[in-house]
Amino acid sequence: MPRPPVFDVLGVGFGPSNLALAIAVTEHNAAAAAEDVVTAHFLERQPGFGWHRGMLLGDATMQVSFLKDLVTLRNPNSTFSFLSYLHGKGRLVDFINHKNLFPLRVEFHDYFEWAADRVDDLVSYGTEVVAVEPVTEGGVVTHLDVTSRTAGGGVEVRRARNVVLATGLRPALPEGVRPSARVWHNRDFLHRVESLTDPRRLVVVGAGQSGAEVTAHLHERFPRAEVCAVFARYGYSPADDSPFANRIFDPAAVDDYFAAPDHVKRMLMDYHANTNYAVVDHDLIEELYRRAYREKVLGAQRLRLLNLSRVAELRDDGPVLRVVVESLATGRREVLDADAVVYATGYREADPTDLLGELAGRCARDELGRLRVGRDYRLHAGDDLAAGLYLQGGTEHTHGISSSLLSNTAVRVGEVLRSVLDHRAATVPAPPEFAISASPAS
Numbered sequence: 001m002p003r004p005p006v007f008d009v010l011g012v013g014f015g016p017s018n019l020a021l022a023i024a025v026t027e028h029n030a031a032a033a034a035e036d037v038v039t040a041h042f043l044e045r046q047p048g049f050g051w052h053r054g055m056l057l058g059d060a061t062m063q064v065s066f067l068k069d070l071v072t073l074r075n076p077n078s079t080f081s082f083l084s085y086l087h088g089k090g091r092l093v094d095f096i097n098h099k100n101l102f103p104l105r106v107e108f109h110d111y112f113e114w115a116a117d118r119v120d121d122l123v124s125y126g127t128e129v130v131a132v133e134p135v136t137e138g139g140v141v142t143h144l145d146v147t148s149r150t151a152g153g154g155v156e157v158r159r160a161r162n163v164v165l166a167t168g169l170r171p172a173l174p175e176g177v178r179p180s181a182r183v184w185h186n187r188d189f190l191h192r193v194e195s196l197t198d199p200r201r202l203v204v205v206g207a208g209q210s211g212a213e214v215t216a217h218l219h220e221r222f223p224r225a226e227v228c229a230v231f232a233r234y235g236y237s238p239a240d241d242s243p244f245a246n247r248i249f250d251p252a253a254v255d256d257y258f259a260a261p262d263h264v265k266r267m268l269m270d271y272h273a274n275t276n277y278a279v280v281d282h283d284l285i286e287e288l289y290r291r292a293y294r295e296k297v298l299g300a301q302r303l304r305l306l307n308l309s310r311v312a313e314l315r316d317d318g319p320v321l322r323v324v325v326e327s328l329a330t331g332r333r334e335v336l337d338a339d340a341v342v343y344a345t346g347y348r349e350a351d352p353t354d355l356l357g358e359l360a361g362r363c364a365r366d367e368l369g370r371l372r373v374g375r376d377y378r379l380h381a382g383d384d385l386a387a388g389l390y391l392q393g394g395t396e397h398t399h400g401i402s403s404s405l406l407s408n409t410a411v412r413v414g415e416v417l418r419s420v421l422d423h424r425a426a427t428v429p430a431p432p433e434f435a436i437s438a439s440p441a442s
Contacts, residue, residue: 005039006039006143006159006160006161007039007040007041007158007159007160007161008038008039008040008160008161008162008420008424009021009025009038009039009040009041009160009161009162009163009164009417009420010040010041010042010043010144010146010158010160010162010163010164011040011041011042011043011163011164011166012042012043012129012132012146012163012164012165012166012167012355013042013043013044013165013166013167013168013392014042014043014044014046014049014116014123014125014166015051015166015168016051016070016112016406016409017166017392017393017409017412017413018042018164018166018392019049019070019112019115019116019119020070020071020409020410020412020413021040021042021164021166021392021413021416021417022040022042022119022122022123023070023071023078023080023115023118023119023413024071024074024413024414024417025038025040025122025417026118026119026122027071027075027078027080028417036421038417038420038421040122041122041123041124041158042122042123042124043123043124043127043128043129043146043148043158044123044124044125044126044127045126045127045128045129046125046126047125047126047151048125049112049113049116049125051109051112052105052109052187053109053190053191054186054187054188054189054190054191054192055105055186055187055189055190055210055213056105056106056109056190057105057106057190057213057217058104058106059104060104060105060106060213061100061102061103061104061105061281062102062103062104062105062108063102063209063239063241063281064102064249064405064406064407065101065102066082066083066101066102066103066108067082067101068406068407068409068410069081069082069111069406069410070082070112070115070409070410071410072410073251073408073410073411074410074411074413074414075410075414080115080118082103082108082111085110085111085114085115088114089114124148124150126150126151126152127148127149127150127151127156128148128149128150129146129147129148129355130147130148130149130355131146131147131355131357132144132145132146132147132163132355132356132357132359133145133147133357133358133359134358134359134385134387135159135387139384140383140384140385140386141359141362141384141385141386141387142161142386142387143159143160143161143387144159144160144161144162144163144359144387144389145157145158145159146158146159146160146163160387161387161388161420161424162387162388162389162390162420162423163387163388163389163390164390164391164392164416165352165355165389165390165391165392165393165394166391166392166393167350167352167355167393168350168393169347169348169349169350169393169404170347170348170349170350171185171187171345171347172185172345172346172347172348173185173343173345174311174343174345176314177314177343178316180316181195182316182321182338182339182340182341183314183316183321183340183341183343184340184341184342184343185342185343185344185345186206186210186211186214186342186343186344187347189214189217189342192340193217193218193221196222196339196340198222198224198225199222199225199339199340200224200225200226200337200339201225201226201227201228201336201337201338201339202218202222202225202226202227202228202338202339202340202341202342203227203228203229203230203311203323203336203338203340203341203342204218204227204228204229204230204341204342204344205230205231205311205341205342205343205344205345206231206278206343206344206345206346207229207231207232207233207236207237207278207280208277208278208279208280208344208346209239209279209280209281209284210344210346211229211231211280211344212229212236212280212281212284212285212288213284214342214344215227215229215288215303216284216287216288216291218342219291219302219303223302225302225339226302226303226304227302227303227304228304228306228325228336228338229303229304229305229306230306230309230310230311230323230325231306231307231309232308232309232310232328233278233307233308234307234308235285235305235307236280236284236285236288237274237278237279237280238279238280238281238282238285239274239275239276239279239280239281239282240272240274240275240279241275245272245275246275248268248272248275248400248401248402249275249401249402249405249407249408251408251411253400253402254399254400254402254408254411255375257398257399257400257401258375258398258399258400265397265400268400268401269400269401272401273401275401276401276405277346278346288303288305291303292305306325306334308327308328308329309325309326309327309328310325310326310328311323311324311325311326311341312324312325312326312333314341320337320338321337321338321339321340321341322335322336322337322338323335323336323337323338323341324336347404349393349394349396349404350393350394351394352371352391352393352394353371356389359381359385359389362381362382362384362385363379363380363381363389364379364380364381364382370397370398371391371394372398373391373395373398373399374419375399375415376390376415376416376418376419377390377391377392377395377399377412377415377416377419378390378416378419378423379391388419388420388423390416390419390420392412392413392416
């Protein structure tokens, strides 16, 4: 078969980060001379664009300003901005009159889908990447072959000069906890809550924003159910979204963090963890407290906040789901028979080297075993790796707290694209002969 075209950029995953990169490439190409055009394609295992669909609660709002959309901080003139989306939907004036920086989460997701539809020629959905392998010429890895499997079972191989890994976050559950029909991570909340019919008791584990949102939603949706929120803190902690603290999410803060010694990096994370981790919007805290107090006055307490507590045992093998909650202060245990338990226990970064095979051994690591990443988000590797491996996510240890958040997405993809262009300026050997394969799974 004839040799397939070689992509300048091949993206693994198509969430907001690589969507923003696809837009940056599209805008670059629109203004570039023919010789400067960047060829790109993206692979996404989901059948269509989706971002935390399981938590698109109808009244939940974004926790970042709409100005931190896919493009504005990189290109305020972009037609892919949230304001352009609003104009196209006929809601721009209504949004302005709303006087709010924080859109509904469902609205921002619709904005993402609107943007993804405009670059859908650059993405293959229903395509799961299973391997990234080196292509060597003269002892140097000049290209990377990306093997993927389609939903129909076909196998495809694409070749690229650069691969951008944006594989997202993975749900984190406590050790020993396994998801089931009655035990969920909040990632799947809206997909699973429909299965509940007139529940008697529901348990939510976690003290962060998602835990508070799930607790409030269940309490309102099932007016005859007891909702028990279990968390180790004394109470929900408010997010620090004050102007000075929010500077930790500024693009310039990435430079400061990257250049800082390790002990300063740890200090910054400790100082500003309360801007993002296990914290809740103040208005939601007030609303939950109001509900709990009202029920106390009325003598019908249906919302129970089991603070300073943990789930000591979870028995999911009998006719009822049994949750044993232990007080961290006294050791006293309470047994709760529940219809479902929702774990709002956060996410962990995916290990990008899982896909890299022998390439993983070429990637440099620090003394703690963490990947060494350049300021341009390119993985450090030996001189024999000329092809580029870039990370969007998994860089909190090098680039700071905003690495997995929307705050710097627009700026970051501009930096990644600039790095790709700068490295392309060097002479790259022609790729060896190669034929694409497409075969059904055995």
